[in-house]
Amino acid sequence: MPIRILPPDVASKIAAGEVVERPASVVKELLENSLDAGASSVTVEIQEGGVERIRVTDNGGGIPGSEVELAFQRHATSKLQGPEQLDSVATLGFRGEALPSIAAVSRLSLTTRSSGADAGYGVHSEWGRITRSTPEGCPQGASVNVSDLFGNLPARRKFLKSNAAETSRVHDVVARYALVYPGVRFQLTVDGRSVITTPGSGKGRETLLVLYGPEVAAAMLEVSVHDPDTGWSVEGFISPPSVNRANRTYMTFFINKRWIQSRTLSYALEQAYYGLMPEKRYPISAINLGLPYEDVDVNSHPAKREVRLRQEGRVFSTLQRAVREALIAHSPVPQMSPPNGSQAVAAPPPAAGPSFFPRAAFSVPRPTVQSPPDAAAPGQYPPALKVVGQLKLTYIVAEGPEGMFLVDQHAAHERVLFDKLKLDADQRTTPSQPLLDPVAVELSPSQLEVLREQGDSLQTYGFQLEAFGDGAYLLRSVPQALTGQDPGKSLLDVLDLVPFEGLVHQQEDVLAASIACHSAIRAGKPLAEEEMTALLEQLEATPNPHTCPHGRPTMIHFSSYHMEREFGRR
Ligand code: ADP
Ligand code: MG
Numbered sequence: 001m002p003i004r005i006l007p008p009d010v011a012s013k014i015a016a017g018e019v020v021e022r023p024a025s026v027v028k029e030l031l032e033n034s035l036d037a038g039a040s041s042v043t044v045e046i047q048e049g050g051v052e053r054i055r056v057t058d059n060g061g062g063i064p065g066s067e068v069e070l071a072f073q074r075h076a077t078s079k080l081q082g083p084e085q086l087d088s089v090a091t092l093g094f095r096g097e098a099l100p101s102i103a104a105v106s107r108l109s110l111t112t113r114s115s116g117a118d119a120g121y122g123v124h125s126e127w128g129r130i131t132r133s134t135p136e137g138c139p140q141g142a143s144v145n146v147s148d149l150f151g152n153l154p155a156r157r158k159f160l161k162s163n164a165a166e167t168s169r170v171h172d173v174v175a176r177y178a179l180v181y182p183g184v185r186f187q188l189t190v191d192g193r194s195v196i197t198t199p200g201s202g203k204g205r206e207t208l209l210v211l212y213g214p215e216v217a218a219a220m221l222e223v224s225v226h227d228p229d230t231g232w233s234v235e236g237f238i239s240p241p242s243v244n245r246a247n248r249t250y251m252t253f254f255i256n257k258r259w260i261q262s263r264t265l266s267y268a269l270e271q272a273y274y275g276l277m278p279e280k281r282y283p284i285s286a287i288n289l290g291l292p293y294e295d296v297d298v299n300s301h302p303a304k305r306e307v308r309l310r311q312e313g314r315v316f317s318t319l320q321r322a323v324r325e326a327l328i329a330h331s332p333v334p335q336m337s338p339p340n341g342s343q344a345v346a347a348p349p350p351a352a353g354p355s356f357f358p359r360a361a362f363s364v365p366r367p368t369v370q371s372p373p374d375a376a377a378p379g380q381y382p383p384a385l386k387v388v389g390q391l392k393l394t395y396i397v398a399e400g401p402e403g404m405f406l407v408d409q410h411a412a413h414e415r416v417l418f419d420k421l422k423l424d425a426d427q428r429t430t431p432s433q434p435l436l437d438p439v440a441v442e443l444s445p446s447q448l449e450v451l452r453e454q455g456d457s458l459q460t461y462g463f464q465l466e467a468f469g470d471g472a473y474l475l476r477s478v479p480q481a482l483t484g485q486d487p488g489k490s491l492l493d494v495l496d497l498v499p500f501e502g503l504v505h506q507q508e509d510v511l512a513a514s515i516a517c518h519s520a521i522r523a524g525k526p527l528a529e530e531e532m533t534a535l536l537e538q539l540e541a542t543p544n545p546h547t548c549p550h551g552r553p554t555m556i557h558f559s560s561y562h563m564e565r566e567f568g569r570r
Helices: 008-019 023-036 083-087 098-104 154-158 163-180 204-212 214-219 263-272 312-330 409-426 445-460 487-502 507-519 529-541 560-566
Strands: 041-047 053-058 107-113 120-126 129-136 141-147 185-190 193-197 221-227 232-238 251-255 258-260 285-290 386-391 395-400 403-408 432-442 464-467 472-479 555-559
Touching (some): 008 098, 023 041, 023 053, 023 098, 041 163, 098 107, 163 251, 193 204, 204 214, 232 312, 263 285, 386 529, 395 529, 403 529, 409 529, 432 464, 472 487, 487 507
Antiparallel strands (some): 107 120, 107 141, 221 232, 232 285, 395 403, 464 472
């Protein structure tokens, strides 16, 4: 076939396909236009998954009547004046492609009245051709009505999922924008039913309440870090480790208030929870990173979902540090859950909402109570703990200035050992215990595999091994943490634990975790008072005293305030 330039209507359908993939992408583009127009209220209405109809109405600045038709032309935008501005885009739109792309694959009506104008203006287009363009009365702002989406592209329409699935994607887009624009009132109506209404009060926690319900909203932790030197900021909400989800879809990131998907940022967030979050669980987040516009290249993806960052490594560590600091600062000691839940939950910070006290032995549900204003602020834990005794040969009962603490002896010791092993390994000073007589050990094929992968780390942590022919080794020294235990058996146990720990930990930490898990005091071991005191002191000195390396709590707190409430003294 000879080379030919495509007719304009084919070219525009192709171009439209890049921007408009499905109803949710239409909603995203229209929402972004409303936000760029400075709207304080945006209503999204969809019918039949958005295929039948999508209408987005805002109260923003609107479009002057003389410019409305121009907005339907490709590359027509009011947001970029010259090429140099492409290096520092401050608006969500800038490509001038959304309206023409959506118009090319639907029947589209736009009515708008710009601020200060007496009259409004309406344009109707069918499959990319304007069929009506007249003055029209309407409120200030803009309303875009899109119907019969992809009616002229049956192939594209076939690729859409069920109405319910497309609706849920639209819901997702509206919810994410609502999270990061708390000052804007968002409304989403699905087939005439109102499903999201945010107050637009400017308070992020009120949006969280609408989207996630009261418990999550109260528990979420605020992150607010500003660096005046660089102009960088990290702002938003993250869930405490106890509030988590089975997949990553609840992690929302914005850069300069633009919703983006970034594996780097997801990874940075997960890293910040490392050792605090239970295995294979993921946080909820709604975070906006503020970066100088010139450090972000937004022009790398037609739907603007991905951005290139000039200093990606630094963005990674800034996000990770901000989140980690918020987690450590807020991480309270878990308090007992109400009667219907059996495991401990992390209590929200006192000012943020209700906290719980055990009623496990009682059947009457108890109303949640506000923490008292004089409760110790989170982050001050653990206070100096005094041993009261041992319970079930598993828990240390301790008294602190703010009540009673139950400490899991194995989890606590594991945390102490893990942190110490890591610190020593970082400084290359792990103490090793030479054996008077070397011990011969025989390794199974899977243990040999671990040895092949972890040989260097084994040495770093104090194991000295010498090949002794055919799967056999001579063990000459062991980590000091293992002193007093059968050295050969310890080595084999540690090698067996490595693959298991590998599921939870980063490669460089698996050995420390395995050694810590193996050598930590077991449940069921009687402890002398001095041993318990020493353990609590060591626990208090670690940077993350509240969880073991697998994310389980090391202690549960029974506050004096709640005890007094329970006994009717308050
Ligand atoms: P872009 O957003 O990239 O500029 P669009 O095709 O989405 O391109 O929109 C074209 C132009 O139409 C915008 O630059 C803006 O001036 C105007 N516009 C679109 N939607 C609205 C709206 N809701 N309120 C005010 N102006 C709008
Ligand atoms: Mg736009």
